[in-house]
Amino acid sequence: MCTSHARSKGYPLSWVGGKKVRLLRFIYEQMHGEIPEGHVIRHKCDVRPCINPEHLETGTPKQNMNDAIERGRMRPLLGEKNLNSKLTTDQVREIKFSIKNKSDSNYGLARKYGVSEMAIRKIKKGTMWAHVKLEEEII
Ligand SMILES: [Zn+2]
Known part of the structure; x- marks a missing residue:
């Protein structure tokens, strides 16, 4: 069980060296190295705003979706791009x-x-x- 979560404020985007980066991906790469192509960052702790590198792992978008199903929390597939997407x-x-x-x-x-x-x-x-x-x- 994770007890300590470092939370980012708002949308996890940051400016690093003049470049806009996805904070989670940046943090993960600093800690663990390159993210495999096509993989997304998953939260082992299931706390979405959490930026504790120890709580982050990579996986395929499909694994990420399975996480959501297992936890009874639906979020859009390829959630990075569609975190807030709602159907019209x-x-x-x-x-x-x-x-x-x-x-x-x-x-x-x-x-x-x-x-x-x-x-x-x-x-x-x-x-x-x-x-x-x-x-x-x-x-
Ligand atoms: Zn956490």
Whole structure:
């Protein structure tokens, strides 16, 4: 169990040597060396603003998503870019359209819209965004 978390204030971006860096990645690289290509920083302690290098590890975006599922905390896949992404009604309509036409997989849709596969499944089952209907359903 981690008891000590160093927390960064606000969005974890910092200026280092005139360059904008992702603070977590910078801290990790200082401590542990290069981050493997395509990997993201994960929190072993599951405290998102925590910047304690001992609590950081790298993993694939998929592992990162699995963490979220295991911990019952959904965050968007590839969360670095989409931490705060929320779907719009139009996007949900597009997703529902894709689901209906089977034009993309859950995984594909999740990636495309920056949400979890769980979110896509919930949209599919109607436990999320049930109020958003495809045009033809409205008619
Ligand atoms: Zn921590």
